Amino acid sequence: MAVSQTNSAWATLVDLGEPGRGRHRLNDRLAAGLRTAIRDGRLVEGAALPPSRALAEELGCSRWVVTEAYGQLVAEGYLAARVGSATRVSWSPEALPPRPSTPRAAAPPPVRYDLAPGLPDLRAFPRRRWAEAVRAVTGSAVHYDLGLPDPAGHARLRTTVAQYLRRSRGADAQPAAVTVCAGVTDGLVRTCRTLRAEGVTDLAVEDPGWGRLRDAAASTGLRVHPVPVDADGLRVDDLARTPARAVVVAAAHQFPAGAVLSPDRRARLVRWAREKDGFVIEDDYDAEFRYDRHPVAVMQGMAPGRVFLLGSVSKTLSPALGLGWLVAPPALAPALRAANPVATAPPVLDQLALATFIERGWYDAHLRAARRRFRSRRDLLLDTLATRLPQARVDGTAAGLHVLLHLPPGTDAREAVRAAAAAGLRLTDLDGYRMTPSADRALVLGYGNIADTEIPRAVDLLAEALSGHADAAP
Amino acid sequence: MAVSQTNSAWATLVDLGEPGRGRHRLNDRLAAGLRTAIRDGRLVEGAALPPSRALAEELGCSRWVVTEAYGQLVAEGYLAARVGSATRVSWSPEALPPRPSTPRAAAPPPVRYDLAPGLPDLRAFPRRRWAEAVRAVTGSAVHYDLGLPDPAGHARLRTTVAQYLRRSRGADAQPAAVTVCAGVTDGLVRTCRTLRAEGVTDLAVEDPGWGRLRDAAASTGLRVHPVPVDADGLRVDDLARTPARAVVVAAAHQFPAGAVLSPDRRARLVRWAREKDGFVIEDDYDAEFRYDRHPVAVMQGMAPGRVFLLGSVSKTLSPALGLGWLVAPPALAPALRAANPVATAPPVLDQLALATFIERGWYDAHLRAARRRFRSRRDLLLDTLATRLPQARVDGTAAGLHVLLHLPPGTDAREAVRAAAAAGLRLTDLDGYRMTPSADRALVLGYGNIADTEIPRAVDLLAEALSGHADAAP
Numbered sequence: 027m028a029v030s031q032t033n034s035a036w037a038t039l040v041d042l043g044e045p046g047r048g049r050h051r052l053n054d055r056l057a058a059g060l061r062t063a064i065r066d067g068r069l070v071e072g073a074a075l076p077p078s079r080a081l082a083e084e085l086g087c088s089r090w091v092v093t094e095a096y097g098q099l100v101a102e103g104y105l106a107a108r109v110g111s112a113t114r115v116s117w118s119p120e121a122l123p124p125r126p127s128t129p130r131a132a133a134p135p136p137v138r139y140d141l142a143p144g145l146p147d148l149r150a151f152p153r154r155r156w157a158e159a160v161r162a163v164t165g166s167a168v169h170y171d172l173g174l175p176d177p178a179g180h181a182r183l184r185t186t187v188a189q190y191l192r193r194s195r196g197a198d199a200q201p202a203a204v205t206v207c208a209g210v211t212d213g214l215v216r217t218c219r220t221l222r223a224e225g226v227t228d229l230a231v232e233d234p235g236w237g238r239l240r241d242a243a244a245s246t247g248l249r250v251h252p253v254p255v256d257a258d259g260l261r262v263d264d265l266a267r268t269p270a271r272a273v274v275v276a277a278a279h280q281f282p283a284g285a286v287l288s289p290d291r292r293a294r295l296v297r298w299a300r301e302k303d304g305f306v307i308e309d310d311y312d313a314e315f316r317y318d319r320h321p322v323a324v325m326q327g328m329a330p331g332r333v334f335l336l337g338s339v340s341k342t343l344s345p346a347l348g349l350g351w352l353v354a355p356p357a358l359a360p361a362l363r364a365a366n367p368v369a370t371a372p373p374v375l376d377q378l379a380l381a382t383f384i385e386r387g388w389y390d391a392h393l394r395a396a397r398r399r400f401r402s403r404r405d406l407l408l409d410t411l412a413t414r415l416p417q418a419r420v421d422g423t424a425a426g427l428h429v430l431l432h433l434p435p436g437t438d439a440r441e442a443v444r445a446a447a448a449a450g451l452r453l454t455d456l457d458g459y460r461m462t463p464s465a466d467r468a469l470v471l472g473y474g475n476i477a478d479t480e481i482p483r484a485v486d487l488l489a490e491a492l493s494g495h496a497d498a499a500p
Numbered sequence: 501m502a503v504s505q506t507n508s509a510w511a512t513l514v515d516l517g518e519p520g521r522g523r524h525r526l527n528d529r530l531a532a533g534l535r536t537a538i539r540d541g542r543l544v545e546g547a548a549l550p551p552s553r554a555l556a557e558e559l560g561c562s563r564w565v566v567t568e569a570y571g572q573l574v575a576e577g578y579l580a581a582r583v584g585s586a587t588r589v590s591w592s593p594e595a596l597p598p599r600p601s602t603p604r605a606a607a608p609p610p611v612r613y614d615l616a617p618g619l620p621d622l623r624a625f626p627r628r629r630w631a632e633a634v635r636a637v638t639g640s641a642v643h644y645d646l647g648l649p650d651p652a653g654h655a656r657l658r659t660t661v662a663q664y665l666r667r668s669r670g671a672d673a674q675p676a677a678v679t680v681c682a683g684v685t686d687g688l689v690r691t692c693r694t695l696r697a698e699g700v701t702d703l704a705v706e707d708p709g710w711g712r713l714r715d716a717a718a719s720t721g722l723r724v725h726p727v728p729v730d731a732d733g734l735r736v737d738d739l740a741r742t743p744a745r746a747v748v749v750a751a752a753h754q755f756p757a758g759a760v761l762s763p764d765r766r767a768r769l770v771r772w773a774r775e776k777d778g779f780v781i782e783d784d785y786d787a788e789f790r791y792d793r794h795p796v797a798v799m800q801g802m803a804p805g806r807v808f809l810l811g812s813v814s815k816t817l818s819p820a821l822g823l824g825w826l827v828a829p830p831a832l833a834p835a836l837r838a839a840n841p842v843a844t845a846p847p848v849l850d851q852l853a854l855a856t857f858i859e860r861g862w863y864d865a866h867l868r869a870a871r872r873r874f875r876s877r878r879d880l881l882l883d884t885l886a887t888r889l890p891q892a893r894v895d896g897t898a899a900g901l902h903v904l905l906h907l908p909p910g911t912d913a914r915e916a917v918r919a920a921a922a923a924g925l926r927l928t929d930l931d932g933y934r935m936t937p938s939a940d941r942a943l944v945l946g947y948g949n950i951a952d953t954e955i956p957r958a959v960d961l962l963a964e965a966l967s968g969h970a971d972a973a974p
Contacts, residue, residue: 054794061670065801095795101796102670103766118765120774120803148643157638160849164631169622172818173949196535196576211842242842292577293591300594320528320568322575327539344646346848368685368716374513374820375634376847475647 035098036076036084038062052087053094054280060095064104064115066362071118074106113304125289138450139484143282143428143472144341147399151344155388163378171374178363179206179351179371187351190336190389196311198325198330201419205352205362206371209345210309210390211242213336213352214274217307219365220358221272228303230270232260234459235284239274239309252461259287262294271304275310277325278313281458282470284422284430292325299332305355311426314393317401318424331355339380341427341474342393350371400427400473403481410485415492425472430456433467437492442469445491451484510550513537519576526561527568533792534569538578538589545592559617570928580649593716612924615744617739617756617946618665618815621873622814625818629862636641637852644828652837653680653825653845657855659816661825664858665809669784670797671827677834679826680845683819684783685716687826688748691781692720693839694832695746697791700779706734708756708933711746713783726935729754738770745778751799752787756944758896766799773806779829784811785900788867792898805829813854815948816867816902822846859876874947877955881947884959889966896938901948904930911966916943921963925958 040059042052050058063069075081078092085092098112099105106116171180178184184204191197191204207213208435210273218229229243233252240250251268254261260275275295277287287295299306306326316322326335330353338350349372354362371377401424408420413430421430433439439455446453456468476484514533519605527567537543546762549555550564559566569589573579580590599688645654658675665671665678681687692703703717706738707726714724725742728735734749749769751761761769773780782799790796806825814826821847828836845851857863881903882894895904907913913929919929930942950958 038551058670061797061801065672093636098794098796100763101793101803103763103770103799106763107904116763117802120805145647150644151643151646153638160634160638161631164627164634167623172622172625172820173619174819175822196532198539208844212844215842237844245842289575289580296577319575320572322572323535327535328577328591331594343647346646346846347846348649368712368719370686370822373822373850374848376850391711453811 039068040085042085043161053091053098056085056087056091056095057098061102061104064099064117065119067119068081069115071115073115074112075114077112078376084398088463092469093390097294118361133366135448136450137452139452139480139487140475141451141453141473141484141488143346143454143470143474144477144492145472146344146427148344148475149477150396150399152392154387155392156343156383159370159379159382159386159388160375163382164375167375167378171378177366177369177371179204180374180377180381183377183381186384188353189385191324191337191351191353191430194390195321195337196327197335198327199335199353200356202359203330203353203356205354206377207350207352207369208348208372209338209340209350210311210336212369213334213338213350214239214242214307215246215252216352216362216366216369217334217336217354218243218248220354220362221305222246222248223361223365224358227269228269228271230265230268230273231461232275232280232283233461234422234456235274235276235279235461237459240461243274254462255283255285257285258291259283259285260291262291262297262298265295265298271302271325272307273299273304274307275325276309276311278310278322279316279423279426281311281426282428282430282456284426284428286322286423286425287325292328294324296329296332299329304332306333308333308335310335312341313337315400315427316396316425317397317404325346326353331357335452342389342396347376348355349376403473403476403478404429406478406481407471407485412428414485414489418492421468428470430470431469431471433469433492435465435467437467439467439469441494442488442491445494449487451487451491507696508947510555512761513542514559516559516561522775525571527565530559530561530565530569531572534573535576535578538573538591539593541593543589545589546587549588551586562957567573570821579940596952609922611926613954613961614949615925615927615945615946615947615958615962617928617948618819619946619949620815620818620901621870622818622949623951624870624873626862626866629857629860629866630817631855633856633860634849637856638849641849641852645852647846649848651840651843651845653678653857654848654851657851660686660855660858662827664863665798665811665825665827666863667797669787669811670801671809672801673809673827674830676833677804677827677830679828680842680851681824681826682822683812683814683824684785684810685712686843687808687812687824688716688781688783689720689841690826690836690843691808691810691828692717692722693826694836696720697723697839698832700745700888702742702744702746704739704742705745705935706749706754706757707935709748709750709935710730710755711886711933714935717748725793728756728936729759731759732765733759734758734765734769736765736772739769739772745776746781747773747778748781748783749799750783750785752784752796753790753897753900755785755900756902756904756930757902758902760897760899761797761799770799770803770806773803779806779808781808781810784809786815789871789874789901790897790899791871791878800827816863816870821850821854823850844885877947877950877952878903880952881945881959885953888959888963892966895942902944902946903941905945907943907966909939909941913941913943913969916965919968920962923961923965925965926963927962928936 078089082089082092104117107113114267183199188199188201191199201260229248230251230253232255243250251270255266335353417434419432444453454470552563552661555561556566578591581587658678662673662675662678703782704725704727706729717724725744727738768884800807809827814970891908917929
């Protein structure tokens with residue numbers, strides 16, 4: 027079916043625009059115009075194009091421009107040229123059946139006060155020093171560092187992280203046992219794949235806990251079993267009620283319950299792993315932030331052959347950096363590689379920048395400053411809550427970046443979160459982290475990413491949301 | 501079982517070192533010394549520690565130092581303290597059964613001349629401009645850009661990449677259809693998971709082709725079927741012999757065969773996808789580098805509802821950057837998100853840096869310079885091969901970063917690769933990319949990462965390796 031076009035129609039159809047317009051050459055513009063016309067159905071399959079000389083004349087360009095454009099579209103499959111015949115359109119777009127479209131969620135109200143957990147102080151990100159570290163390594167990296175990266179991470183960062191974990195976290199880590207990854211979730215996925223290859227089929231997780239970790243474990247095909255948490259952390263004896271041979275535990279500071287795993291349970295958990303020939307996956311979540319005492323060393327040091335240690339800079343520097351580490355039992359290093367054949371390390375220049383940042387002492391300095399800032403901010407938040415919300419009880423060790431606010435019986439926590447969000451205050455409901463329902467009502471308040479000066483107003487908004495009079499706020 | 505230590509033994513055991521040595525406080529050093537002694541079995545479970553006053557006297561420190569150290573190790577589970585009784589070691593390390601260790605591969609000989617395919621010119625990485633782009637965005641990013649990243653990528657880079665692909669690659673891409681990922685492998689994994697969720701079970705791949713892409717597809721549970729490649733690219737009609745409903749194709753420049761998919765086959769491939777209600781995954785591998793003509797536009801523009809487009813900066817800037825993109829059919833955007841619940845985007849500052857790099861025109865400038873460099877390097881390589889290896893035939897379109905060198909019948913390609921490696925020349929054997937054996941013997945020579953001045957010597961070494969006299973080289 028040939029469709030003829032009047033001469034004037036061609037100029038309109040392909041819209042070459044003004045001569046010299048834009049960066050593209052005339053033949054590219056002509057090819058683009060014809061391509062678009064074919065794609066959107068204005069030029070239908072079988073349509074004959076004018077001879078190149080005729081089109082060139084009409085468009086006021088050289089014949090070369092037209093033959094180049096035709097040749098390009100022949101190479102791309104949109105046009106077909108046969109000797110002694112007109113060049114014709116050889117392509118027609120597909121009319122796909124419309125799919126039911128997902129309704130777009132309404133835009134959430136703007137966040138003015140952020141008490142959602144899981145973030146460090148983004149305003150305090152050490153921009154100057156980070157940029158300096160990147161600048162230094164971009165200049166100094168040898169050129170083969172810019173080639174295919176080692177999937178386990180750059181040797182320099184593996185060494186630096188191993189030293190850091192030995193020195194600051196009491197880990198038993200040699201560089202060969204360290205894998206650089208994109209964060210705790212990535213590290214958990216790699217660990218779970220390795221455990222699956224080792225015959226593990228069932229994994230225990232803390233309840234309540236991070237849903238993202240559950241999702242990551244489940245995405246590898248492991249069956250996930252909740253185990254409750256109390257004031258001493260994970261209820262280790264309850265592991266026996268599950269078929270799990272491995273468990274994910276935030277020993278230093280549980281999220282969201284805020285408990286620290288008791289000394290007795292630490293020892294019992296490692297014994298459990300030994301007896302089951304099992305494994306502990308230690309999520310060293312926000313362990314750097316302990317305000318009442320020295321941070322407790324990682325469990326990994328007690329049983330490096332049984333414990334996978336996961337950590338990252340997401341809660342200390344920024345989750346946008348996408349940098350973390352995994353320390354695996356040395357005997358499982360070959361299994362870890364084999365189970366993750368296409369896993370890649372984070373960008374090499376970022377890895378080298380983090381190594382530089384740690385080696386120059388900037389990471390320790392940042393942590394010291396952050397610890398001071400968070401300790402005083404936590405005190406301010408607790409004082410403000412005690413004054414303005416005396417009926418609510420705060421729970422959790424003096425550590426980390428969040429507190430748990432227990433609500434009086436009968437409070438509708440979900441409604442409070444909704445009312446607070448409407449007033450510009452973001453926080454979360456403990457129920458959102460639970461796998462097993464509970465009558466206990468509580469809110470999780472993160473104080474990492476809120477300015478000290480915003481706390482009084484944020485707590486006022488929270489009090490109003492809880493009293494059911496959020497809308498009466500000025 | 502209590503083990504008593506003589507007084508002098510304690511000072512040796514915990515090795516506090518010189519006063520004021522190192523950055524750590526005395527109590528931390530004492531805790532670390534005791535922890536290590538327990539871990540390595542020098543202090544056994546049940547052993548009684550000296551009363552704090554006695555140990556302090558022996559070590560010449562304050563009693564506070566000892567009680568702090570004991571308290572730390574009690575919290576960590578290494579020691580147990582009971583009122584009215586000595587503090588005792590409550591932990592013993594596990595003697596794990598030794599695992600059969602993987603024999604370490606001998607270190608490969610050093611690479612002096614690199615003709616392995618897959619790398620751009622690492623010496624030409626635009627270090628100064630990249631560092632400037634990172635510096636600019638690290639200073640200018642708003643603080644919430646440093647929070648939890650959008651798993652589909654930062655909106656600014658998605659917009660910039662969509663514009664770039666429309667302008668330079670003839671793609672039909674809106675920002676919402678673009679997902680930023682770590683590279684082509686990552687993009688393929690996400691695509692395969694999505695196709696699995698859409699009911700696809702079988703995937704066709706080009707044979708020969710990149711093993712890493714096959715591994716990535718297989719890791720998602722898809723069955724992978726080889727389809728042969730000839731001088732016109734993928735043999736589209738052979739798809740019907742497989743149960744595949746999707747296919748991965750490097751239409752612009754096949755690796756390693758070097759063919760460009762013919763116009764006729766482009767159209768037939770998309771028609772195949774329509775008829776099967778199937779999908780094409782277009783790996784836009786090194787498509788920027790075409791030396792004989794204008795690069796051909798992506799197939800994705802012909803059928804945006806059927807084609808996934810994968811690209812990255814690994815072959816244009818550096819694989820160490822870990823930055824790529826995936827353009828998915830708009831109707832599958834919800835499925836793509838749902839099938840990749842824990843996938844993360846690359847580090848945000850890198851994403852913003854790439855957006856800046858493209859927006860300032862630095863990417864186009866880099867590509868223009870690279871195209872000129874690779875074109876003349878390819879000519880030099882072909883000339884040198886023609887002079888010094890007249891019996892070998894070179895194949896492949898004037899494009900990309902590699903050529904295929906067909907060897908005379910009877911040549912032992914594997915032995916030639918081994919001999920070349922022993923002489924410091926890295927290259928690869930076509931057989932390494934094949935799923936189906938073939939009698940054709942060929943080498944894949946990548947010229948991205950070799951200096952022009954190294955080419956004559958590299959070809960000499962290759963000639964020697966092929967003649968079986970590599971060791972006679974000076």
